[in-house]
Amino acid sequence: MxxxxxxxxxxxxxxxxxxxxxxxxxxxxxxxxxxxxxxxxxxxxxxxxxxxxxxxxxxxxxxxxxxxxxxxxxxxxxxxxxxxxxxxxxxxxxxxxxxxxxxxxxxxxxxxxxxxxxxxxxxxxxxxxxxxxxxxxxxxxxxxxxxxxxxxxxxxxxxxxxxxxxxxxxxxxxxxxxxxxxxxxxxxxxxxxxxxxxxxxxxxxxxxxxMRQFIGQINGDLKKEIDSKTEELREANKKLQEIDRMKNEFISIASHELKSPIQPIFGFAELAQSGDIDQKEAWDGVTTLAKKLQDLANDVLDVTRIESNRLTLYQEKLPINEIIKDTINMMRKSLSKDLSIVEELADDAEVEVDRVRIEQVLRNLIGNAIKFTEKGIIRVKTHIDARTASLIVTISDTGLGIPKEILPNIFGKFVTKGHERENQSGNGLGLFLCKGIVEAHGGRITARNNADRGASFEFSLPLAKKTVETMAN
CATH class of the missing domain: 1.20.1330 (f41 fragment of flagellin, N-terminal domain)
Structure with a gap:
């Protein structure tokens, strides 16, 4: 009974x-x-x-x-x-x-x-x-x-x-x-x-x-589950606090960077008004600073689009070598006499990309190499990885390399701020944008220091279907 x-x-x-x-x-x-x-x-x-x-x-x-x-x-x-x-x-x-x-x-x-x-x-x-x-x-x-x-x-x-x-x-x-x-x-x-x-x-x-024994067993299981959930919530809370801190830091630095060109613009205006410089020199200065302000504003907008997954790509099938050569030719205008860019491009391959965005990535990476290399060679290489059906683009330099403390987070926002020399200033968003653009294309981007000197950045882009079929045949 x-x-x-x-x-x-x-x-x-x-x-x-x-x-x-x-x-x-x-x-x-x-x-x-x-x-x-x-x-x-x-x-x-x-x-x-x-x-x-x-x-x-x-x-x-x-x-x-x-x-x-x-x-x-x-x-x-x-x-x-x-x-x-x-x-x-x-x-x-x-x-x-x-x-x-x-x-x-x-x-x-x-x-x-x-x-x-x-x-x-x-x-x-x-x-x-x-x-x-x-x-x-x-x-x-x-x-x-x-x-x-x-x-x-x-x-x-x-x-x-x-x-x-x-x-x-x-x-x-x-x-x-x-x-x-x-x-x-x-x-x-x-x-x-x-x-x-x-x-x-x-x-x-x-x-x-x-039912002590019966419920005791269940309570034990529930306690473990609650402890697990509590720990998960604690970890989630830490992540949210870190995200909030990064958000506040981003807003603070972005606001400062957006304000930086404004005071010199007023300075040019006052100098022109007082007659200390002529109108053309003043307008040239204002135009340069306004362009810098516009570029920074565009970068901040791109960051917002990337973080909210709203970056729109207008992709078309294009030969990658043409894009790389056009970008390099444009960047060569800013080279010093002690610096050169060497192309080591594989056979031309067709990729389906947004040309404007990929040119933006190339300009950022080559521009960084120029900025941190006083003399030597900047090498731009491509090769095809048949295993992943991807085109690999590598940009290496003989410059200062990447400080060890920032290398793990090199593609974060404002990570490089404070690590530039006097003539190497930037807004700290370029590499973050590169990562977002490459990943939006379905590729990956990495960075490393070279064995001898300098650093290398490497990113991949999926090959167009036609190129993959040609390789298979």
Whole structure:
């Protein structure tokens, strides 16, 4: 009797525990799914706040340049003020459009009615923001075009400026409220599931009183699982903290790098204004710095595309030797007399690549070799790896080599910053971009120090289907 009862109790307990286990697993799945959706929505609000900050900044710059135009005493000052006005105007429009696009993407991919409604509201706010800016633009544009400035016009501009500012502030406040709602939803959801889990633990504890040995075994297994999950969560938390640290470091360094060319631009402008240098020299300096600023901005945008898996490739079947030779011919113009580039190219092979992106990789790698090699030879070699049906491109130099402490992370963002000499400055993004572009093509890239001196970078590209078939035949 006792045996049959014990068997029945054990069977009942087993079924209960099975059902509890199913409930816990389903709950964990649902919690992870819903919480992930809420977190993603909450994180989507941050770029919108950043865009509003840029709109506020450039709109203020636009009004400031308009006021400069009103009080300008010379044609040069007036033209400069007009140029600043139109430049700020374009940036305001661009940021408003970006905000509309982000909001539109938000309500397209959102999975809940509340999130869809919030993003539609934000989109409507950006539309109203665009309308208010167009009204301010029209008034200031008419005044600037006609060179007519009076107190009435200034009053209109002030009123429209205040109206636009209130729209920006209102939109920012609304996004902040939506973000707070998302955070509250996360906390509420996790709190609810915490109560459910406590209830489940209590139930299991009551059952354990009747079947100590049976439940003891299960508890032991559960403890191991919980410990394992806790360790996994701890490791995941460490990785998230490291990612957050790297993100903050990236933003800090990128912001500094973007600001670096701006002060010299002002310097050239002031020197030209004071007559210390002629206009041509000033414009040449400004153009060079603006190009540097544009290149850095493009690199930062490419980094963002790579990290979000949004790098678009426009691939076509091309002979690789042609791409390499064209790039080398262009790079030879910057060589010193003590440095040469030697080509050791295998028979031409056809690859399916985005020519612009592969040229970008070659320019970065050859440019680095030139930068870190005062004299000697830069060797560009290719060969075909029949085993992997890949083309291997190797770029080696006789320069300084790669410091041991940064070699393991050489393809990270800003890893090489601080390791350059005075004439070797860069933005620290080139090798990260090379890795992202090569991997987007389905290839791999590696770096190593040479046995004697210098360093070598090697990357692979899959061969076009036609070339592979020819090799097989």
């Amino acid at each position: 006792f045996g049959r009862t014990s068997f029945k109790i054990s069977g009942t307990v087993g079924i209960i525990i099975l059902l509890l286990g199913i409930t816990v697993l389903f709950g964990m799945y649902q919690m992870s799914k819903v919480s992930s959706e809420i977190v993603n929505i909450s994180e989507a609000y941050e770029p919108l706040q950043n865009i509003l900050g840029e709109i506020r900044y450039y709109q203020a710059a636009q009004v400031d340049s308009f006021e400069k135009a009103m009080i300008s005493h010379s044609r040069t000052d007036l033209d400069r003020a007009k140029e600043e006005f139109w430049s700020s105007n374009v940036l305001v429009k661009s940021n408003i459009q970006q905000g509309k696009n982000l909001a539109e993407t938000g309500y397209t991919v959102a999975t809940t009615e509340k999130a869809i409604s919030n993003f539609r509201t934000i989109h409507s706010n950006f539309v109203e923001l665009e309308k208010a800016h167009l009204e301010l633009e029209q008034i200031t544009k008419d005044a600037i075009s006609s060179d007519k400035y009076d107190q009435f016009v200034l009053g209109q501009v002030t009123a429209k400026k205040s109206h636009l500012q209130s729209k920006i502030d209102g939109t920012a406040d609304q996004i902040a409220r939506f973000n707070d709602q998302s955070i509250s939803a996360i906390e509420e959801y996790e709190r609810g599931w915490l109560y459910v889990q406590i209830g489940i633990i209590i139930t299991v504890g009551i059952i354990a009183l009747f």
